[in-house]
Amino acid sequence: MRAFSHLCRWIAERCRLIGRTDLVARVTPRHPTPEQLQAGSLVVVRDGALDKWACFRCPGGCGEKIQLSLSQSRRPRWAVRFDWLLRPTIDPSVRQLNACRCHFWVKQGQVQWCRDSGHRQVPNRTNGA
């Protein structure tokens, strides 16, 4: 099923039916080691029926490991869901407080930069530059 999802997503991207996917979800029962956490993949750590953590590499260029709590009892917490093409959507947005300072949303596997992101500015049409 997973391979089928990858194939369908690949074909849909090539045919421009969907946009380019920045992050692809996968589920594991335990935390990924740094070697297992590759750029472009979002690892959901699931313990039984409970989603605990979402781990992925910062898409802003620094590559630092980002770890979001999905646990209902913690604050702050995020929600991650993904479609059958394994494209994750993260709610709310993610803000890095390190030197990278990037701020972004992940929607259907695509990273969408916020205007106040310190890493990469969303094109501003009003500045005339």
Ligand SMILES: [Zn+2]
């Ligand atoms: Zn970064």
